Amino acid sequence: MDLEKMTALELAEKIKQRQISVLDGVKTVFSAIEKNEPHVHAYLDLYKKEAYARAKQVEEGIMEGVYTGPLAGVPIAVKDNICVKGKKTTCASRILENFVPQYNAEVIDRLEKAGMVIIGKTNMDEFAMGSTTETSAYGVTRNPWNQEHVPGGSSGGSCAAVAAGETYLALGSDTGGSIRQPSSFCGVTGIKPTYGTVSRYGLIAYASSLDQIGPVGKNTADCAALLEVIAGHDPKDSTSLERKDLDFSENLGQRIAGMKFGVPKEYLAKGLDPEVKNAFMEALKILTEQGAIVEFFSVETMEYMIPAYYIIASAEASSNLERFDGVKYGFRAKSYEGLHDMYYKTRTEGFGDEVKRRIMLGSFVLSAGYYDAYYLKALKTKALIKAEFDRAFEKYDVILAPAAPYTAPKIGESLKDPLAMYLGDIYTVAVNLCGLPGITVPCGLDEKGLPIGIQMIGNCFGEKKIIRSASAFERGRGEFPAPEKGGRER
Numbered sequence: 001m002d003l004e005k006m007t008a009l010e011l012a013e014k015i016k017q018r019q020i021s022v023l024d025g026v027k028t029v030f031s032a033i034e035k036n037e038p039h040v041h042a043y044l045d046l047y048k049k050e051a052y053a054r055a056k057q058v059e060e061g062i063m064e065g066v067y068t069g070p071l072a073g074v075p076i077a078v079k080d081n082i083c084v085k086g087k088k089t090t091c092a093s094r095i096l097e098n099f100v101p102q103y104n105a106e107v108i109d110r111l112e113k114a115g116m117v118i119i120g121k122t123n124m125d126e127f128a129m130g131s132t133t134e135t136s137a138y139g140v141t142r143n144p145w146n147q148e149h150v151p152g153g154s155s156g157g158s159c160a161a162v163a164a165g166e167t168y169l170a171l172g173s174d175t176g177g178s179i180r181q182p183s184s185f186c187g188v189t190g191i192k193p194t195y196g197t198v199s200r201y202g203l204i205a206y207a208s209s210l211d212q213i214g215p216v217g218k219n220t221a222d223c224a225a226l227l228e229v230i231a232g233h234d235p236k237d238s239t240s241l242e243r244k245d246l247d248f249s250e251n252l253g254q255r256i257a258g259m260k261f262g263v264p265k266e267y268l269a270k271g272l273d274p275e276v277k278n279a280f281m282e283a284l285k286i287l288t289e290q291g292a293i294v295e296f297f298s299v300e301t302m303e304y305m306i307p308a309y310y311i312i313a314s315a316e317a318s319s320n321l322e323r324f325d326g327v328k329y330g331f332r333a334k335s336y337e338g339l340h341d342m343y344y345k346t347r348t349e350g351f352g353d354e355v356k357r358r359i360m361l362g363s364f365v366l367s368a369g370y371y372d373a374y375y376l377k378a379l380k381t382k383a384l385i386k387a388e389f390d391r392a393f394e395k396y397d398v399i400l401a402p403a404a405p406y407t408a409p410k411i412g413e414s415l416k417d418p419l420a421m422y423l424g425d426i427y428t429v430a431v432n433l434c435g436l437p438g439i440t441v442p443c444g445l446d447e448k449g450l451p452i453g454i455q456m457i458g459n460c461f462g463e464k465k466i467i468r469s470a471s472a473f474e475r476g477r478g479e480f481p482a483p484e485k486g487g488r489e490r
Contacts, residue, residue: 003028005482008074008168008222015062015073022055022062022073025168026117029075032165033119041141042151042161044080045088046120051075058115067115070225076111077167079158080121081128082213083202084108091204092136093126095324095331095350105202106237107171107213107230114229119167122157126352127321128175128206130154131421132414133182135354140411143186145450145483149408152182158216159186163483169226170216175206176309177403177428179214180440184403184453187442187480189470190216191223194460195435196241198227199234207316208239210309210432220441220470224248227463243461251468257291259469262396264299267427273406279444279452280402286476287400287469294400297392301385302426308385309429310358310422311365311378317355318362324350357418386434393459398469401427403440403453427455437463441470442480 003011003024014020030048037043061067078084081091083101085108090096104112111118125135133141133156141156143149144164151160155172159182162170172179174192183190191214198213205211215226227248234240263284268277284294326332326346333345351359365374392399404424414421431438436457443454454473458466474480 004032004165007218009070009225011168012071012074022059022117023052025073026051026055026075026119029119029167036144036164036166039142039147040144040160040164040166041139042122042157042164042166043077043120044090044092044123044138044157047087047118051117051119054117058117061115069114069229071169071229072115073117074168075117075119077119077122077158077161077170078108079124079155079170079172081124081173081204082107082171083204084118084121087121089121089204090138091127092124092138093351093355094137095346097137097331099330101202103202106199106234108202110230110232116229122161122170124157125154126355127204127317128154128173128178129317129354129358131177131181131424132409133157134411134415135352137352142411143408143450145187145408146448148410149450150185150411150414152185152404152408154178155190155216156182159183159188159190162186162188162216162218165482168218169222171213171230172216173203173211173213174432175210176313176425176432179216180428180438180453180455181404181425183216183440184442184455185408185451187451187483188216189219189223189439189441190214191227191439191463192431192437193227193231193463194241194437196239197231197243197463199232199237199240201234201236205320207313208320209316210313212432220439220467220474221249221252223439224252224467248463248467251464252471254468254472255291256287256469256472258293259397259465260293260295260395261287261398261400261469262392263294263296263400264302265296266299266302267401271405271423271426272402275446276402276404276406276452280454283443283454283473284400286473290472290476295396297395299388299392301381301388304381305385305430305433306423306426308378308381309425309433310361311374312382312433314358314362315366315375316362318359318366321355321359326350354418382433385430389430389434389436397465399457401455401457403427403455407446407448407450407452431457435460437466439466439470441473443473443477
């Protein structure tokens with residue numbers, strides 16, 4: 001029985017049938033970590049001792065009927081901006097290098113209630129600011145498909161861990177594509193839910209109006225099952241929604257004949273890599289062969305999406321990150337003269353270049369004399385973008401787009417030109433600006449053997465439609481390959 005090749009749901013079913021134990025799944029994951037982690041570096045912290053103890057506890061709980069859910073006994077990794085009580089939560093930043101929260105994030109409590117086994121914390125771009133997982137203060141994560149390339153970001157560690165077989169499922173966070181883009185680069189599946197569907201309590205904030213926790217897995221069914229575990233109202237989060245119907249797996253396996261899919265023409269224009277475009281067009285063909293109606297339409301606000309997103313996200317980041325000052329917790333500079341010098345040196349030494357860049361941009365657009373010219377205008381633009389998507393969803397069930405304009409770049413390339421890196425988020429940021437759900441599913445490989453993903457976007461509360469569409473696409477596409485053991489070497 002090849003446990004490595006199983007999906008999370010398959011593993012849980014074998015555990016439930018007593019064909020394997022919870023410990024078998026945990027051992028399989030740690031065996032893959034031992035082999036691949038020296039090359040991939042997907043994790044910042046591993047909970048090996050605790051995971052083995054938890055496996056025994058969950059095994060007993062399953063036998064006693066305490067844990068009855070479809071993912072009971074499944075190992076899962078957690079992005080390092082999600083708080084786990086008594087465990088370091090660093091956001092991949094030096095400024096939080098020794099921060100240990102005294103409480104669990106709401107999603108962690110839900111994972112434990114579902115009988116899942118937390119394996120450890122995954123690497124990420126510092127404070128989720130980046131698209132490559134290269135801005136981490138604790139080293140670069142490498143793409144399991146090719147170690148010379150990035151895994152994407154900011155949830156690159158979570159996506160790389162799933163791709164490398166170092167976990168069956170993972171949690172990431174998505175502020176402007178941080179689950180969907182690395183899922184595309186790593187050849188896995190990731191969902192960004194409707195804003196407010198999953199509690200942000202215990203998620204260390206980047207941009208509060210845009211952040212959303214979501215699942216990463218081997219396929220759509222696994223992600224849907226995990227979303228059911230973590231979704232639901234939380235009174236501790238003022239932005240949490242009270243949604244009654246959270247059975248996201250309900251439409252798995254249903255046909256998509258007659259469903260209408262819209263493709264923004266501007267998304268296929270200049271800047272899109274020809275190989276990505278070809279794979280995307282092949283994906284459209286697979287959908288039409290299953291009876292889907294695919295039409296092209298125009299999105300007039302596309303050129304404003306990146307500027308509006310980075311102004312709003314940076315403004316919120318500058319506000320959220322002002323709390324990291326060396327006074328209450330986290331890193332503090334060793335030598336300073338007076339309070340203001342302590343602030344200055346702590347933040348200078350504690351934050352990386354990308355975080356500083358966004359704090360400065362955010363402080364600028366919120367400053368007197370520029371608030372109306374930039375921040376207020378960005379909020380108005382956000383409303384226009386939302387209105388345009390609302391009109392599109394009056395006609396279409398799902399909007400289709402590439403997940404990224406190119407496949408995973410080589411390590412070091414993106415950091416040379418931050419502006420070019422920002423422009424790489426062109427197909428993902430609108431989903432966060434509008435609070436919409438989106439899913440990325442692998443749809444092909446480029447000539448270098450790097451994965452390409454297709455993105456499916458739904459209207460607010462439209463997770464079931466995108467999950468239905470993604471699972472139908474998977475059936476038409478067939479089984480997607482896994483990377484070679486450890487990835488192609490440097």
